[in-house]
Amino acid sequence: MNAGVPEGNAAFFATFAEAIKNGEFDTNRSEVEMLLGRKPISLKEFLKTIYGK
Numbered sequence: 001m002n003a004g005v006p007e008g009n010a011a012f013f014a015t016f017a018e019a020i021k022n023g024e025f026d027t028n029r030s031e032v033e034m035l036l037g038r039k040p041i042s043l044k045e046f047l048k049t050i051y052g053k
């Protein structure tokens with residue numbers, strides 16, 4: 001391949017990109033709350049908690 005990526009890998013990446021484009025990984029659900037036993041916090045809230053800023 002021109003970019004130095006083996007042909008098999010390039011095919012995988014292309015298939016994965018097509019699936020993303022088609023929305024195959026889009027979801028409105030999350031098991032995070034169930035796994036944590038509480039509602040998740042935002043990244044901003046998490047960073048404030050950790051770094052106090």
